[in-house]
Amino acid sequence: MKRAIITGVSGQDGSYLAELLLSHDYEVHGIVRKQHYPSRPWFDNLVRQAKLAGQRLFLHQITLHDTTALQRLLSQVCPHEVYHLAGQSHVGLSFDIPESTCDFTGMGTLRLLEIVRSCSPPPRFLHASSSEIFGIPAQVPQDETTPHHPVSPYGAAKSLATNLVRIYRESYGLFACNAICFNHESPRRGTSFVTRKITQAAARIKLGLESELALGDLDAQRDWGYAPDFVSGFHRLLQHHEPMDCIFATGQLHRVQDWLDIAFNHLDLDWRNYVVFDPRFARKAEPTLLVGRPTRAQQVLHWTPSLSFDAMVIRMVEHDLQWQRMRRAA
Numbered sequence: 001m002k003r004a005i006i007t008g009v010s011g012q013d014g015s016y017l018a019e020l021l022l023s024h025d026y027e028v029h030g031i032v033r034k035q036h037y038p039s040r041p042w043f044d045n046l047v048r049q050a051k052l053a054g055q056r057l058f059l060h061q062i063t064l065h066d067t068t069a070l071q072r073l074l075s076q077v078c079p080h081e082v083y084h085l086a087g088q089s090h091v092g093l094s095f096d097i098p099e100s101t102c103d104f105t106g107m108g109t110l111r112l113l114e115i116v117r118s119c120s121p122p123p124r125f126l127h128a129s130s131s132e133i134f135g136i137p138a139q140v141p142q143d144e145t146t147p148h149h150p151v152s153p154y155g156a157a158k159s160l161a162t163n164l165v166r167i168y169r170e171s172y173g174l175f176a177c178n179a180i181c182f183n184h185e186s187p188r189r190g191t192s193f194v195t196r197k198i199t200q201a202a203a204r205i206k207l208g209l210e211s212e213l214a215l216g217d218l219d220a221q222r223d224w225g226y227a228p229d230f231v232s233g234f235h236r237l238l239q240h241h242e243p244m245d246c247i248f249a250t251g252q253l254h255r256v257q258d259w260l261d262i263a264f265n266h267l268d269l270d271w272r273n274y275v276v277f278d279p280r281f282a283r284k285a286e287p288t289l290l291v292g293r294p295t296r297a298q299q300v301l302h303w304t305p306s307l308s309f310d311a312m313v314i315r316m317v318e319h320d321l322q323w324q325r326m327r328r329a330a
C-alpha cells in the first residue's frame with residue numbers, strides 16, 4: 001500500500017486529492033491547521049467515509065513552521081509521495097500580509113524540501129505552483145519555459161518556491177515536481193474567490209436572500225479549469241518515470257463577466273440588475289493574459305480536462321442553489 005502526505009488536505013484541492021488517493025488504495029496522511037478543521041462539510045464527510053472504509057485517512061495538526069513536528073511525521077510515516085498544497089492562496093490578501101505570505105509559501109516550501117532531502121529514501125515531492133509566477137508574461141500562452149515575472153507578493157513567493165523545487169531536483173536529484181496550475185474552481189472553492197462568490201451570490205439572489213453583489217474588475221481574464229481534473233494531473237505527474245515541471249490549464253481565456261453571464265442566465269436573472277463595483281476588490285496590479293499551454297500534460301501525462309467552462313459554472317451554480325435551499329430549510 002502506498003502512503004502519501006498532503007499539506008492543505010482540508011482545502012479544495014487537498015480534499016479532492018485525498019479522495020482520489022483513497023480510491024487508489026493509498027494510506028493518506030493529511031496535515032491540517034487546527035483553526036481550519038473541522039469546518040467544511042465536504043471534508044467532514046470525507047473523514048466519515050474514510051473511517052468507514054477502514055482507517056486509511058489520518059489527520060495531523062501541524063503548522064508548516066514547526067520543522068521538528070514535520071520531520072517527526074515524515075520519519076514515522078515514511079511516505080512514498082508528498083503533495084505540498086498548503087499556503088496563503090489569496091493574491092489580493094498577499095498585498096496586506098506580504099511577510100507571512102512569503103514566509104509560509106516560500107520558506108515553508110524550503111523547510112519541507114530540506115526535510116524530504118533528509119529522508120532515506122526521499123519521497124516523491126509535488127509542489128502546487130501557480131500561474132501567478134508569470135504575472136505580466138513575456139509570451140502568450142505560457143508554458144514550462146516561460147520566464148517568471150510576478151506582479152504580487154503571492155506571485156513572488158510562488159516563484160521562489162517553484163525555483164527551489166527545480167533547484168532541489170537538479171542539485172540533489174530529488175524526484176521533485178512543480179504542478180504549475182492556472183485557476184481551478186469547483187463547488188468547494190472558497191467564497192472569497194471571484195468564481196464561487198458569483199455562483200453563491202447568484203443562488204442567494206434567486207432565492208431572495210440577497211439583492212446585491214459587489215465585485216472588482218469584471219474585465220479581468222483568467223484560464224479557469226475544473227479542480228478535480230487538476231488533482232488527477234498531480235497524481236499522474238508523480239507516477240511519471242522522471243521528475244519534471246508541468247503546466248495544468250485549459251488553454252482558454254474567459255472574463256469575470258462570462259461567469260456572471262452564464263451563472264445568472266442559468267437562473268433566468270440579469271446580473272446587471274444586481275452587480276455593483278467596489279474598489280476594495282480591485283487589485284493594486286493585475287496579471288495580464290494568463291493562459292496556459294498544457295501540451296506537456298496532454299502529451300506526456302495523457303491529461304485532459306473533463307468539463308467545459310460552461311458546464312463547470314453551471315455545476316457550481318446548481319450546487320450553491322441546492323446548498324442555500326438546504327440551509328434555508330434547516
Ligand code: G4F
Binds near residue numbers: 090092132222256
Ligand atoms: O478568484 P480570484 O481571487 O483568483 P486569482 O487572483 O486569479 O488567484 C487564484 O488563482 C491563482 C492561479 O491558479 C492561484 F495561484 C491563487 O492561489 C488563486 O487560487 O480573482 C480572479 C480575478 C482577478 O483578476 C480579480 O481581480 O477576478 C478579479 N475579481 C473581480 N472582482 C475579483 C473580484 N476577485 C475576487 N477575489 N473578488 C472580487 O470581488
